[in-house]
Amino acid sequence: MVRIAIPRAMSYYYLYPFFKTLLSDMGAEVTLSQPTTKATLENLSACPTDEPCVAVKLYFAHVQQLLETDCDYVFLPKLIRVEKGSYCCPKFIGIPDMVKTAFHLEDRILMPRIDVQNQESMLQDLAQLADHLGLNKKDLSKHLQHGWEVQQRVSSLMTNHGLTVEEAYRIFDGSLEEKPHAKSSEVLPCTIGLIGHPYVLYEWISHDLPSRLRRYGNVITPEMVETTFIREQMKQIFEGERLWTFEAQMLGAAFHLMKNHLVDRLILVGLFECGPESIIEPYIETLAEEMNIPLLKLFMDEQTGEAGLVTRIEAFMDTAVDKYEKTKKINPPAPSLAPGIIPKNPIIGFPSMGRLDIIIHSILKECGVEAIRPPAISRRSIELGKELVPEFVCLPLTATLGQMIELLEKGVNGFLMVGGKGICRLGWYAQIQDMLLKRKGLSFDMTILDSPFPLKQNGASFIHAVKKITNGASWSTIGKSIWLAYYKLQLLDQAEELLRKFRAYEIKRGQADRIFSKFQTKVDQLFSHRELSRLNKDFIEEMHSIAIEETEPLRIALVGEIWVLLEPFVNLEIERFLGRHSDVRVLVEREISVSHWLQGNLFHTPAAKARTRAVHAAAAPYLTEQVGGHGIHSVGLSILAAHEGVDGVIHLMPFTCMPEIVAQSILSQVTEQLDIPILSLIVSDQTGEAGFETRLDAFLDLLLERRYEKTQRGVDNGILYRY
Incomplete structure (x- = not known):
């Protein structure tokens, strides 16, 4: 019998009954990695980069543990959508590819897509998996249905009996027919809402937080709240049904508990650098203020100490009022996007x-x-x-x-x-x-x-x-204004591309920048296609009149998150710094732009569609799914750059950007496999100019050294390479 192992991390805490039932129905034997211990935390370096949250790092550590066992395969599903209309967050979508690339393994890793909105694709993936493993692929639809039914039964155990994920899973792994103990009728001093992902609440890093809180009173967690109640709450938030599924469960549960006066205190538990949690936090904080409910926010990582955590909990429980004064609002409005009143003079x-x-x-x-x-x-x-x-x-x-x-x-x-x-x-x-x-x-x-x-x-x-x-x-006015604006956008993006080229070759540094600045000002001032066209023609002629020197500049491709790429203050004028470097000639190449985005995502021009296919095809061996933003472009464009003779790639990303964290993890391996230097730069409000430029200078030195070594190898082989 084929032995398939599941990491006891992340998606395990949400869908283990579904995974185990599905794989068992297909004829496999299912095993799990061992629970996280302090020793597991010592293996977090299995994750190739520092930026992911600790939950992702633990996933890597658990996979590494399983690869050292005698299991035949490790099951790493790509969770795209587990509810219609909403996605899972980028780390659930991208982590199988991150792990596959990091461990350089494909033959022991199974990565089927779980996407309830695309049932046909999911069945095809499972059929291919069954063929590969020699498992039963008959009645796959029934196996899927059975898996979801079992998952629902386990979820019902939690909501009907107030069980945690851990408690329900113990019953599931024993016998689903076993009845849990009835809820205690004891009157407890308070009820605490504990809101957080189960892969945080029940992991080693939480230092047994749910049990500690039960010493103070009754504890209610999101999995104990019925799905119907959660959905009712999310409908009251503008497009709330489209929030990431697992975060919607947390937010909807918190709203239900607070608005129905079911808790006296609320504790929100998150991970450092958790992107989705940063979105639901303001909603919860706002409603807690309206409802006069004491709120404690806890953020954890691998460094979170037990003593400090206990101290914070004790202080919160001692200082928060024993029974909050219930507001007279029976059902206060959920914080949502108010339609507002259109001002008379907007x-x-x-x-x-x-x-x-x-x-x-x-x-x-x-x-x-x-x-x-x-x-x-x-x-x-x-x-x-x-x-x-x-x-x-x-x-x-x-x-x-x-x-x-x-x-x-x-x-x-x-x-x-x-x-x-x-x-x-x-x-x-x-x-x-x-x-x-x-x-x-x-x-x-x-x-x-x-x-x-x-x-x-x-x-x-x-x-x-x-x-x-x-x-x-009028629609006529709107249409004409949009068409004119789009023409301006194209002119500016094309002009900026020309600027980057002339920066690398101009003899008198800064001349191209002055011509471009003057052009940009005039584009802003003109509102006629004819005048803009004439202006563009004059600009191109003026740029080509610049005296240039014969040189072979370093070619550096900029990839990453679009806003950081386009905002000079945030990226510390990286294009200007590289293009006008006093010691090294650099040709900066940046494909990502607003017009590029519009052509690919709104207008779907043939050229943009062809380029997108090329980017996705290049990324496919490393990243197979869209992870949001420009994550897949960062990977695909970097790989294309390696094939197109670029000397190096600079990957720019804002701190905590989820799609780019996925891309960064994969690029850390791509740089070795394709032998192309890739520098990832993370920008935040703390990024200093001196340190930033020092790293860029070091990267340029590396590229020059590599070019010199290639030249020497060419001479030694009797071949003259001109760089």
Whole structure:
């Protein structure tokens, strides 16, 4: 019989009954890794990078443990969607590929897709798995159905009897027919809501937190709350049904417990650098304030000490009121995106991303809307945002929130933000910003512009948002303004590409920058296709008049998260620093841009579609799934760069960015396998210019040394290479 092992980490805590039942029905013997101990924490270095949360690092450690046993295969499912309409977070989607690449193993790792929204694809994956293992592939649909039924039965044990995941799993591994003890009728001094992922609450790193809290009173965790109650709560949040599934369980449970006065205190437990947790934290904190419920936030990692944790719990339980004074609100409104009142004289503001402010301002101006451009992101922007945001939220949200505060100071009374719920946090920015600013007492109207596709589902809301933000302009005016703005965007992106090239060759450094700056100013001022076309022609001629020197610059590709790539203050002017380096000639190549994104995701131009296929094909041996943002592009473009003769790759990512953490883990292995230097730079509000430039200088020295060695090898072989 084929022995298949499951790591006792992450997805195990959510779907172990489903996994075990499905694999057993297919004819396999299922085993588990040993529970986490202090010794397990000593093997976290199996994870190739430091950025993932400790849950991901533990996953690597458990897989390493299993690979040292006599199991035939390790089961690492890719959790895409376990509920229709919502994704799992990027780490659940990407971790199988991260592990596969890190351990250089494919023959012992099984990675089927779990996507309930694409049943056919899931069945195909399982059929291929069964063929490969010689297992029973008949009645796979029935096996899947049986697996979900068993999973539901185990979940019902938790909700009906107040059991933790651990307690329910012990019954499952013994006999599902065994009846748990009835709930105690003892009156306990208080009831504590304990909100957190089970792979945190029941792991070694929590130092037996649920049991410790039971000494103080009754403890209710998310898995003990019925799914119907959770869904009812999530429906009250704007697009709440599209929140990541496991985070929705946490948030919906917290709302249900607080709004129905079922808990006296609430403890929110998260991991350092947990992206999804940073989104649900403001919701929970806001409602806890409204309901007058004491809230303790605990963040854990592998360094969390037991003594400090116990001290914090004791202090919280001693200082929080024994019985909170129940507010008279029976059902207070959930913090959500309020529709707001459209001001009579709207003054619209919007955060920036590269030169997108020129484009948005152009559209609004042509539609007759008064708009104020965002000030360039600065230290002040980031500091203003930091005062309001959760600790581990991503830098783009922090900085753009700060810009919004600056815009409100300038008289803005309405904001335009993009939306679209997907895998990364971007789709939740508008709601979180709306909530945090209004908690500060600021007044404004927020308009979210989401994708119009699919039209049947999103068309009406998109039309309403467009009409609202353009102050009811005619469709003819709106269409002309968008077309003109898109033309400006293309000109600016093409001009910037030319700028990067001439920086690498110009004799008089800075000449290309001065020509481009003048061109950008005029693009902003003109509102005629003919005048813009003439301006572009003059710009190209002026650029080509620059005196250049004959040289072979280093070619460096920039990949990473789009906002960081496009915001000069945040990336410390990396393109200018490299392109105008005093000692080394560098040709910077950056494919990611706003027009590139629009062509690939909105207009679907043939060239963009072909390039996307090429990027995905290049990434496929290492990363097989979309993990949100530009994660798969970071991997695919880096691999293409290696094949296209680029000297090195610089990977830029904001601190805690989930898709780029997945990409970074894989790129740490790609650099060795494809023999191309890749430098990952993580930017945060603490990033210093001196250290940043020192790392870049060291990277340039490495690339020059490699080029010299290649030249020497060419000469030694009697071949003259010209670099």
